[in-house]
Structure formats: structure tokens, C-alpha cells
Amino acid sequence: MTINKKFILGLSLSLAVYSMNSANAQDYRFNKKNPEKPEATEFWDPEVRVVTPGAVPSDAIVLFDGKTLTGWESAKDGSEAKWTVADGILTVGKGTGNISTKQHFGDCQLHIEWRSPDEPETLKGQQKGNSGIFFNGIYEVQVLNSYQNRTYRNGQAGSIYKQTAPLVNAVTKPGGWNVYDIIYTAPRFTINGGIETPGYLTVILNGIVVQNHTKIQGVTNYIGQPTNPVHDVKGPISLQDHGNLVSYRNIWVREL
Secondary structure, three states: OOOOHHHHHHHHHHHHHHHHHHHHHHHHHHOOOOOOOHHHHOOOOOOOOOOOOOOOOOOOEEEEOOOOOOOEEEOOOOOEOOOEEEOOEEEOOOOOOOEEEOOOEOOEEEEEEEEOOOOOOOOOHHHOOOEEEEEOOOEEEEEOOOOOOOOOHHHOOOOEOOOEOOOOOOOOOOOOEEEEEEEEEOOEEOOOOOEEEOOEEEEEEOOEEEEEEEEOOOOOOOOOOOOOOOOOOOEOOEEOOOOOOOEEEEEEEEEO
16 A cells, blocks of 8 residues: 655654644643742732621621611601611601611622512502612612512512513512512712713522623613713612502621
């Protein structure tokens, strides 16, 4: 059988190139002359801060202690918050208006549990168990009895209200407690009023992701498109009085 000399030559060249590349790779990884060491990409200081996990993490700020509304005020005029506190539960003071934290927060992790009342079947849509949680006092994550209660997609529980619908509907039956764990990244603005970096919300409802690092389009407006007025990075966390006796408990926040 005749062997093609050109084939032999090509094969020899290929093997030579492979050997050189292999040798170079070995040299890069193992040659003692290579100045790089594993330690070159290891960072030891400052040491990572220790946080003790638990029902309330050790570095969390408790916003509602189950007994008083110390730390809260009327969102409208800064007067005393007038919602009802009983048995470790905070309930909307119907007709008393929104309440806000006196302390302001920017980037944060918020834990809050909420319960919609078991209301008559005659109430539908946005009339049932309606409230809301506002970051910076202006960006709303919707609270609503969305259990077998049809309404517009971007207005049900877990939505960034009037902007982005939740990925799924994960609410419990009326009378049961729902758990929100929310990560908020505040928007930043340029000196001339533009958006340097937008805000984002990640919302976990009852252990299920319903907003996955969702861009905040702007301030929550009931009518019209979202707007983007310039504001400070930090602002209050507010709870909405929408006329329904929605209850809250176990409220804490971690600054990020």
C-alpha cells in the first residue's frame, strides 16, 4: 500500500504543533519560572463580616416589635401613626392613611409578613385585601388578596404595581399569612437629573421568586406612565392604607 508523502508530512506537522501547545500549557501551569501562584488571586482581608442567621438575623433592624409603633409615623404629615396594634400584629387603621418608617433606607433586604382579611364575595379585584409596601416611599410592591380573585396582571400580589406582573401567583387563602422577602436596589441619578443606574426589586413570596431582579421603571403612578424624579438614595419604607383591614407582622430590614 502506497502512503501519500504529503499526508505523512501534514500529520507530522500537526503532531509537532500539538506537542508545542501542550508543552506551553504545561509550562504556564507548572513551570517554576512562572511568577503566578494560587495566592495571587486569594483575598484574605478584610475578613467577611459574620451575621448570625435566625428568625431575625443578628444585623437586622426590627421595624415592628409587635407592641408599639415606635419608629413609624403618618406618611402624610409626620404625625403619630394610628394603625392598630394587638397580639403582635399591626393592622391598617382604616381611613388613617399610609404610615412610614422614621428611619430611611436605601439598598436593603426587607422581611415582612402580611394577611388579607376574609372579606365578602361581593368584593372583587382591587377591592379585596388591598395594601402595598413602598420603598423610598414611592416604589410599590403590591399587597392584595389574589387568591381566586382576578384582576389586572400588573396589579395583583407580587407585582411592581402598574409596572411588572409577578412571574406566578403564590398567595395563600384569605386569613392565612403570606411572607415577603424583598431585595431593593435604589436607583442612582446623575448630577443633571438622568438615571445613572436604575432601581431593581427581587421579590420572594412564600418561598417562590415572583420578581427576579426586575428593573423599576419609575415612581408608582395610579394613572399614567411611571416617572423618574430625582431623589435621595435613601427614603422611608411605607405601608399603604387602601381601605382594607390588611395585617402585618415580623417586619425587619437589613441594610446592604
